């Protein structure tokens with residue numbers, strides 16, 4: 001059987017970067033009523049497939065596209081060896097904060113599992129916190145770590161590594177010069193406009209005389225965390241502050257807010273397409289594809 005790396009429409013930007021695999025792309029368009037049309041390349045027939053779909057910024061549409069693609073692969077007697085989702089969707093809600101809330105992370109994995117997906121690969125998935133291989137809803141979930149890619153970008157530079165909260169502690173654990181800040185959040189607001197607790201305050205001990213600090217985090221969403229951490233560091237004597245994150249979503253005016261806060265440089269991987277994506281995740285795609293194809 002031949003091996004094919006099949007890209008979904010939101011992952012097609014990775015096509016040029018992936019070398020050493022037979023790469024094909026799913027053709028999609030919209031029906032007039034907004035529903036998704038999917039057509040698979042004929043080459044996938046009787047092949048081993050690793051399917052890569054990215055689930056941002058069109059999470060819901062991308063999930064439907066994935067569902068149709070996976071069904072189509074079955075019809076074509078293709079053998080799906082695994083799904084790679086560089087940014088895994090619905091992974092922020094991993095527990096119930098308010099009565100009646102749904103744990104979306106588990107629900108989405110259940111959906112893929114019900115379609116026959118046995119292995120999923122992703123990168124620094126928010127719900128899982130730590131890298132490793134997990135079994136969730138009968139799916140072998142490989143949570144890869146992109147932080148070494150971030151570190152090599154800043155290789156040879158002198159800086160204080162900063163975790164903006166306890167959850168990011170593992171991202172700075174390799175550094176000698178590091179601090180872990182504490183993020184204090186306000187109460188959950190049970191309203192339509194708010195889906196998270198606002199970051200109210202950042203606290204921590206900043207050493208004296210720091211020329212440069214780099215904040216490491218798993219993601220920038222609204223920018224609230226990095227904005228608060230940047231302001232905190234600058235107001236505690238740090239001269240220059242940059243940030244390095246794995247997933248850069250930059251919701252609404254996040255970029256403006258970050259610039260206004262005085263950030264010097266913003267760097268992310270290209271797990272999600274954005275203007276600050278300086279670091280390629282293809283080494284991770286290669287690793288996962290090789291594992292799933294059992295090469």
Ligand code: R5P
Nearest residue numbers: 167219220221222223224225
């Ligand atoms: C929080 O637990 C995460 O690690 C990030 O710090 C957070 O999700 C980033 O979101 P935002 O950019 O909206 O502050």
